[in-house]
Amino acid sequence: MRVRVAFDRDLLFRPFDVPPRGVRDRVTGLRVAGLGIFVRFDRVFEVDGLDREPPGATLLNVGLRVSFDQGHGLRFWPDEDLDCGWEVCDWLVYEPVAWPYTVAPRSVDRGVFEGLLDRYGDLLVEDEHLSTTSFRLEPVSSASPVVLAGGRSA
Numbered sequence: 001m002r003v004r005v006a007f008d009r010d011l012l013f014r015p016f017d018v019p020p021r022g023v024r025d026r027v028t029g030l031r032v033a034g035l036g037i038f039v040r041f042d043r044v045f046e047v048d049g050l051d052r053e054p055p056g057a058t059l060l061n062v063g064l065r066v067s068f069d070q071g072h073g074l075r076f077w078p079d080e081d082l083d084c085g086w087e088v089c090d091w092l093v094y095e096p097v098a099w100p101y102t103v104a105p106r107s108v109d110r111g112v113f114e115g116l117l118d119r120y121g122d123l124l125v126e127d128e129h130l131s132t133t134s135f136r137l138e139p140v141s142s143a144s145p146v147v148l149a150g151g152r153s154a
Contacts, residue, residue: 003047003137005057006040006089008105009066009130011074013123022096022103023120028112033103034094035116035124037074039064040138042085050137060084061132069126073117089138 012034013022022033041064045054063082067075078086091113094103108116117124 001047001050002044002140003050003054004040004042004044004140005054005060005135005137006038007057007061007132007135008036008038008092010094010133011035011068011117011127011130012125013120014125017123020096020099022094023123025116025119027115027119030093030106030108030112030116031095032093032116032120033096035113035120036092036094036105037066037088037113038090038092038136039066039086040089042087044140045137047137053135054137057135060086061135065128066130067128068124068130070122073121 018033020033022031024031041057041060043056043060045057047054060082063079064086065077065079067077069075076086091108091110092105093108093113093116095106096102097104
């Protein structure tokens with residue numbers, strides 16, 4: 001099976017500034033314990049199943065550093081060696097589902113994500129290298145070729 005790989009990047013609240021059950025957003029009604037994105041790379045891999053990261057995929061992931069700070073928000077830093085395009089393919093809200101500190105990701109529209117980032121960005125941990133905790137594999141259909149010329153934000 002032909003797939004592309006996407007890795008998440010997590011934006012975490014400062015632990016002493018936000019209760020463990022997150023904050024209730026007045027605009028969306030969502031309870032928010034953190035934010036995240038999935039970054040998809042346009043390299044195609046051949047895999048036997050969807051349960052393991054393809055060999056070489058980690059090299060793509062480490063080739064794109066993502067940072068967050070209060071002054072600039074999210075920023076993307078591709079290495080010179082990164083020889084493929086990438087895009088933000090999913091915007092996430094982490095919702096608390098159990099105590100303590102158990103969260104579940106929910107996909108949201110980019111506008112919802114950006115609104116939450118505007119309202120709660122000052123509570124997020126500034127990080128020069130956002131961590132990755134998961135990946136997902138997305139089947140490539142022959143009818144939809146990958147057309148990414150470089151990094152971009154969806």
